[in-house]
Amino acid sequence: MxxxxxxxxxxxxxxxxxxxxxxxxxxxxxxxxxxxxxxxxxxxxxxxxxxxxxxxxxxxxxxxxxxxxxxxxxxxxxxxxxxxxxxxxxxxxxxxxxxxxxxxxxxxxxxxxxxxxxxxxxxxxxxxxxxxxxxxxxxxxxxxxxxxxxxxxxxxxxxxxxxxxxxxxxxxxxxxxxxxxxxxxxxxxxDPGLPDESDAVADLISIGTLETRKNQQYLLDIVAALREMGQPLTLTIVGDGPDRVMLEAKARALKVDDLVRFVGFVNNAAQQIALHRACIHVATIENLPITLIESMARGRPVFAAPVGGVLEILGDEVGGLALPLNDAHAAARIVATALGNREWMLVTGSAARKRFVEEYxxxxxxxxxxxxxxxx
CATH class of the missing domain: 3.40.50.2000 (Glycogen Phosphorylase B;)
Structure with missing residues (x-):
């Protein structure tokens, strides 16, 4: 039995x-x-x-x-x-x-x-x-x-x-x-199924508690660097936590509050991923973030800091790219180049989806x- x-x-x-x-x-x-x-x-x-x-x-x-x-x-x-x-x-x-x-x-x-x-x-x-x-x-x-x-x-x-x-x-x-x-x-x-590519109406999404370890401050630096490069991209930050007031103030100080949306806690937050072109995650330490797996399941490329178990998800960068944690401008260049390459987006999204099906x-x-x- x-x-x-x-x-x-x-x-x-x-x-x-x-x-x-x-x-x-x-x-x-x-x-x-x-x-x-x-x-x-x-x-x-x-x-x-x-x-x-x-x-x-x-x-x-x-x-x-x-x-x-x-x-x-x-x-x-x-x-x-x-x-x-x-x-x-x-x-x-x-x-x-x-x-x-x-x-x-x-x-x-x-x-x-x-x-x-x-x-x-x-x-x-x-x-x-x-x-x-x-x-x-x-x-x-x-x-x-x-x-x-x-x-x-x-x-x-x-x-x-x-x-x-x-x-x-x-x-x-x-x-x-x-x-x-x-x-x-x-x-x-x-398996949540593969959403239509046309469902994406915004650029980047980050999901997680707003706390120091999740490092959302650095995300704002990346968005600011993208604007300086003439490549303004939108970022949706899903989640709540002790750092929210500080993060909202920093977005205003960097003059990117028009590009960054703080939506707070959202039930079934993973469903929001289909509305975005890619997922970005820059926590300073992670075991195996389920957010990245949720993104790959929906055929969305991931950008992530290669720390802890994140390296095991990124692997050979078939389904996404690693971002440096100490250089927002370098990270911004990686993101802008990738999102500007339609062929890369299609190939990488498909590879991310394949890795999800086979491993996660x-x-x-x-x-x-x-x-x-x-x-x-």
Whole structure:
């Protein structure tokens, strides 16, 4: 009998983060194949307890806010998992972060309830909180989160790395995980279909939280450089976050606010990609950004800084081009030359689409993930 796959996450069931996109895509894949599956979140616990406790976080700032979020989301997820797992049913618990993995390890009641964890984060969840400006690098909570990860990851039954980059980084930081069964499986998506080329009514799109790590300031520098070159191109920035006010002010200061649209948070943001000629992404560190995969799925070329797992998507630059992170004018020249070459756009868009189908579509990658989870 096929074992159930239980996805455990501290996040809400719905949302547009890369993590939520990942587990929703996987649930869709499992459902289409009649594979027993379940999504367990803190919101499976008693909501009369959950909502008042979570509401308190709005009154907290900085490290207190982060601690509260981590502690209580893990607490209620553990409650929900204990309720689900208490019968001892055979399953694989597919945890979406170290907190989810620890909750699963604590809640399981049988060795036939295996725990695997996927490494969505960049380097460490501690570094992601630093990037949001909520904790200090090398502060007490930062070190505590890293110690927690070093304790949890070697104890799981399986590890899924979404890029070779993050596998190398984590083995270097936590050598004991080399003993854990593992597989490298990239993020994936159900095939959205290929939009018509005429659907594109704007030039560039960037999707992501507006925070320091995503580096949208540099995008504005590139747009300004394009205007200086006499090649004004439009840029749509989709997403919200702590840097929005600063970014809007910088766009005005650079006199590119007529070329840049800040549209804020948008449900199903990936659908906006078809309205643009190409996707641009210049984060300073990335594991395996799902935004680029969403663009390739729609046959749109990508321009991206070759950091972390992005190199694995760009590969030999068949589906897009690498941009320097330290020279906005050089990056602008690359973008302007490419978008001005209709043949390149057609060939590269087609190649991007082909790479998606062969490497990042659910039919390929989710099948590989399922085989690994069942093997542990």
């Amino acid at each position: 096929t074992r159930a796959i239980v996805i455990a996450t501290i996040m809400r069931p719905e949302g547009d983060t890369g993590v939520q996109t990942h587990f929703r895509a996987y649930l869709d894949y499992l459902h289409l194949r009649n594979q027993p599956s379940e999504l367990i979140t803190p919101y499976n616990a008693a909501l009369w307890q959950v909502y008042p406790v979570f509401a308190v976080r709005k009154l907290l700032i900085g490290v207190f806010s982060v601690w509260w979020y981590r502690y209580w989301h893990a607490h209620f997820l553990k409650q929900a998992l204990r309720s689900y797992l208490q019968s001892g049913k055979d399953c694989v618990i597919y945890a979406q972060c170290p907190l989810s993995a620890e909750a699963a390890l604590s809640a399981r009641v049988s060795e036939n309830q295996r725990v695997a964890m996927v490494t969505h984060f960049n380097i460490s969840q501690a570094d992601e909180w630093v990037g949001k400006g909520l904790i200090e690098k090398d502060g007490y909570l930062y070190r505590s989160i890293q110690r927690f990860e070093s304790s949890v990851l070697p104890r799981v039954d399986g590890l899924v790395f979404v890029s070779k980059f993050i596998k190398g980084e984590l083995i270097n930081r936590i050598p004991d995980i080399e003993k854990v069964a593992s597989a490298v499986v990239p993020n994936f998506l159900p 579509a659910s039919d390929f990658a989710a099948k590989k993930l399922t085989a690994f989870l069942e093997s542990i």
